[in-house]
Amino acid sequence: MGGGALLGSSMLPRIGLIEEAFGEEFPRPDYMIRAGWNENPWGPSRVALQAIVDSIKMSNLYGGNRRALTDLMGTIHNLPTDHISIGTGSGEILRTAGMLASVDKGSVVCADPTYHDLIRYAETAGSKIIRVPVNPETLHVDLNAMHKAIRKDTKCVYIANPNNPIPSIIEKNALREFTLDVSKDRMVFIDEAYFEFVDNPDYESLMDLVRDGHKNIVVARTASKIHGLAGMRIGFGFAHPELTGQINDAKTGAINVLGLNAAYASYQDQDFQEFTVRRNKESLSIVETMLDELGHRYVKSNANFSFIYTGRDINEVNQAFKAENILVGRPFPPMTDWVRVSMAKPHEMEYFAQVYRKILG
Numbered sequence: 590m591g592g593g594a595l596l597g598s599s600m601l602p603r604i605g606l607i608e609e610a611f612g613e614e615f616p617r618p619d620y621m622i623r624a625g626w627n628e629n630p631w632g633p634s635r636v637a638l639q640a641i642v643d644s645i646k647m648s649n650l651y652g653g654n655r656r657a658l659t660d661l662m663g664t665i666h667n668l669p670t671d672h673i674s675i676g677t678g679s680g681e682i683l684r685t686a687g688m689l690a691s692v693d694k695g696s697v698v699c700a701d702p703t704y705h706d707l708i709r710y711a712e713t714a715g716s717k718i719i720r721v722p723v724n725p726e727t728l729h730v731d732l733n734a735m736h737k738a739i740r741k742d743t744k745c746v747y748i749a750n751p752n753n754p755i756p757s758i759i760e761k762n763a764l765r766e767f768t769l770d771v772s773k774d775r776m777v778f779i780d781e782a783y784f785e786f787v788d789n790p791d792y793e794s795l796m797d798l799v800r801d802g803h804k805n806i807v808v809a810r811t812a813s814k815i816h817g818l819a820g821m822r823i824g825f826g827f828a829h830p831e832l833t834g835q836i837n838d839a840k841t842g843a844i845n846v847l848g849l850n851a852a853y854a855s856y857q858d859q860d861f862q863e864f865t866v867r868r869n870k871e872s873l874s875i876v877e878t879m880l881d882e883l884g885h886r887y888v889k890s891n892a893n894f895s896f897i898y899t900g901r902d903i904n905e906v907n908q909a910f911k912a913e914n915i916l917v918g919r920p921f922p923p924m925t926d927w928v929r930v931s932m933a934k935p936h937e938m939e940y941f942a943q944v945y946r947k948i949l950g
């Protein structure tokens with residue numbers, strides 16, 4: 590037991606202070622560490638917070654200056670503004686695309702497991718969902734198998750790159766070739782929610798295909814992850830104007846002035862994005878070093894979360910971590926003996942590593 594025990598629990602300083610004071614052993618924090626939702630533990634940035642405060646007095650208004658944010662995104666991505674759709678989170682863009690793809694029923698092809706928003710919505714709207722298992726060895730999205738799974742009636746192929754809950758990426762040339770080919774006859778939806786975290790020479794955004802005028806390709810991004818604005822609900826779809834037009838007509842959400850102005854400020858704050866990436870790498874390094882030391886199986890992360898094989902039922906693992914004040918990810922069928930762990934702050938991940946060794950080491 591570390592020196593924290595000497596203080597008595599009512600006098601314990603918060604975990605960050607304990608780290609400095611007592612070195613190796615970390616007492617349980619007096620709050621729940623959120624490692625279950627792939628949120629940004631640092632955000633919103635100071636400039637975004639200031640924008641939110643400054644915008645509160647505009648809360649009597651419907652909407653806000655959507656034009657300013659669209660223009661800014663156009664400048665950042667070198668795209669005309671008619672190629673940009675703003676959603677209440679990228680989730681709204683995903684769900685709307687899933688619904689549009691299901692108007693004439695048909696099928697949607699996706700990896701398994703992957704992020705659920707587009708898929709679930711398409712299924713509810715009447716599409717047959719064709720789930721293509723990831724490669725059992727590497728756990729990478731299996732593009733060849735996905736290609737084979739595409740049917741005549743397939744209206745959409747959904748790809749999260751990086752994927753979620755598995756933080757893998759798809760090799761850039763293979764994905765580009767696949768997307769150009771498959772999008773000739775149907776929508777290809779590339780979800781780049783974790784784009785900003787990737788530091789991998791094999792990775793590339795497909796935003797340039799939208800810029801080049803390809804008609805059936807949607808690229809989605811979000812302010813929820815690197816910008817720490819998940820609660821403000823701002824995300825983006827980038828596509829040919831015919832497609833953004835359809836998406837805009839079908840969306841049902843309403844963006845609010847706080848989210849708009851927070852995102853407008855945050856997307857201009859490069860320092861905060863760099864800071865988040867740096868600290869995320871520190872957290873990942875703590876977790877991955879621990880897993881390497883234990884020789885445990887996990888997927889090297891290209892995002893802000895880790896996916897770890899536990900060999901135990903996820904509900905049991907969830908409860909064990911919860912008892913130690915850590916909330917880890919929910920079950921991701923069919924991989925229910927794996928756990929997804931989102932990166933909290935580095936000192937919190939030191940505590941996580943200590944608890945992990947105790948529970949699963």
Ligand SMILES: Cc1ncc(COP(=O)(O)O)c(C=O)c1O
Pocket residue numbers: 626627677678679680681704749752753780782783810811812813819823824
């Ligand atoms: C791959 C992926 N896409 C999209 C989203 C949706 O994010 P939001 O609706 O907050 O933009 C998430 C959220 O976790 C995600 O993991």
